[in-house]
Amino acid sequence: MDQRVSLREHGGYDDVGAQPWSHTANLERVRTEATLRPAAGTLVRSATEDNGRLAQLIVGDGWTMRVVRYQNRAATVSVTAVSAELAAALITEATDGATEPPPPEDHVEMGFWWHGPHGGRRVDKPITATEWAQTRANYASALHPRLSELMRLTPDDVHGRLLLLHGPPGTGKTSLLRTLAHEWRQWCQADCVLDPERLFNSPAYLMEVAVGADSDGDDKWRLLILEDCDELITPTAKQTAGQGLSRLLNLTDGLLGQGRDVLVAITTNEDLAKLHPAVTRPGRCLSQLAVGALPHAEAVRWLGTRQGVSSSGATLAELFALRNGTTTAPPESTDDTAGYL
Incomplete structure (x- = not known):
C-alpha cells in the first residue's frame, strides 16, 4: 500500500505541503518508560533495526510525527503539522518529562556493554568521577606530568589508539579511568565492556560495540x-585467546579502526615487559602507564601519619584501608561494575 494513502486514512497529510510546519527535538538520557508521543494519534508503523534503533511513525488530525530511539538512550522526535503552534504543542507534549536530569558535577555518564541472549546490550549509568585536580595526590608525583598531559588530551592530540594501564592490584587504575572519563567528557564517551573475552571472540558483537553505538x-x-x-595482550595471546589479539589490533589501527573515532583502554596486572610486542610497538599506544604504589613519603603525606605505612610505600587501596580502620585493603574491582557505580 502506498504510504501516503495509509497516512491519509489515519488522519495524516492529504497533499504535499498540507503540513508545512515542522519541529524537531533531540533528546539525551531518555527515560525507559517515556512514550515520546502525544496522547492522541495512531501508531501506523514501527521498525526495530539490528543495531537496536527503534523508529515509529504516529499520525493525528493535521499532524505526522516520527520518533527514533537509540540504544544509548538518545532520541529524535520530529513532527510536521498544519500550523506552527500545533507542531510546537505536540513536541512539548511528547517530550515533557521524558528525560532524566544531567548527572551531578561529580558524576559522569558511562556506558556498560554486555552480550545478552539477543546480542549486545548497552546501558548508561552515572558514575562518581572526580576531576584530576582533586585526585592527583592518589598517584606518585613522578607520574603527574604524564597523567596531566593525558587528562588535557583533545582529539587533535590523539596519536595512537591504545591506552595501557599496568600495575599491581589496588593501585588505582579503575579510579584513574573514572577521572579520565570526567576530564574527557566534553569530547569522548566512555564505555566499559563487561565481557571483553567474549567481545573479541564474536565478530558480530565486536562490530556492534565498535560501530553500532554511535548510530544516533x-x-x-x-x-x-x-x-x-591479560590473556589478550601477553606473548601467548595467540594460543590462549585465538583471534582476540588480532581483532584488538585491528580495532586500534587496522581496517576496522580506520575512520572510527575509538580509543581502547586496557588495564592489566602484568609488567609492560611481559606484554605482547605487537601491543606495545611504537605508534600503536596513545600512552603506556605503570601505575604503582605511592612512595613512603607521599603515602605518609596522603594518610597524615606514618602509622601502618610500609617503608616501601603503600598502594591506594592500602591507604584507604588504613584511613578507614580496616585490617585488609579491598581489592580493586575487576569483574563487574562495582568499581564504577
Whole structure:
C-alpha cells in the first residue's frame, strides 16, 4: 500500500505541503518508560533495526510525527503539522518529562556493554568521577606530568589508539579511568565492556560495540574500557585467546579502526615487559602507564601519619584501608561494575 494513502486514512497529510510546519527535538538520557508521543494519534508503523534503533511513525488530525530511539538512550522526535503552534504543542507534549536530569558535577555518564541472549546490550549509568585536580595526590608525583598531559588530551592530540594501564592490584587504575572519563567528557564517551573475552571472540558483537553505538549521529569519540585483559595482550595471546589479539589490533589501527573515532583502554596486572610486542610497538599506544604504589613519603603525606605505612610505600587501596580502620585493603574491582557505580 502506498504510504501516503495509509497516512491519509489515519488522519495524516492529504497533499504535499498540507503540513508545512515542522519541529524537531533531540533528546539525551531518555527515560525507559517515556512514550515520546502525544496522547492522541495512531501508531501506523514501527521498525526495530539490528543495531537496536527503534523508529515509529504516529499520525493525528493535521499532524505526522516520527520518533527514533537509540540504544544509548538518545532520541529524535520530529513532527510536521498544519500550523506552527500545533507542531510546537505536540513536541512539548511528547517530550515533557521524558528525560532524566544531567548527572551531578561529580558524576559522569558511562556506558556498560554486555552480550545478552539477543546480542549486545548497552546501558548508561552515572558514575562518581572526580576531576584530576582533586585526585592527583592518589598517584606518585613522578607520574603527574604524564597523567596531566593525558587528562588535557583533545582529539587533535590523539596519536595512537591504545591506552595501557599496568600495575599491581589496588593501585588505582579503575579510579584513574573514572577521572579520565570526567576530564574527557566534553569530547569522548566512555564505555566499559563487561565481557571483553567474549567481545573479541564474536565478530558480530565486536562490530556492534565498535560501530553500532554511535548510530544516533553523535560525533563524540568513544573510549572502550577493558579491564584485566591479560590473556589478550601477553606473548601467548595467540594460543590462549585465538583471534582476540588480532581483532584488538585491528580495532586500534587496522581496517576496522580506520575512520572510527575509538580509543581502547586496557588495564592489566602484568609488567609492560611481559606484554605482547605487537601491543606495545611504537605508534600503536596513545600512552603506556605503570601505575604503582605511592612512595613512603607521599603515602605518609596522603594518610597524615606514618602509622601502618610500609617503608616501601603503600598502594591506594592500602591507604584507604588504613584511613578507614580496616585490617585488609579491598581489592580493586575487576569483574563487574562495582568499581564504577
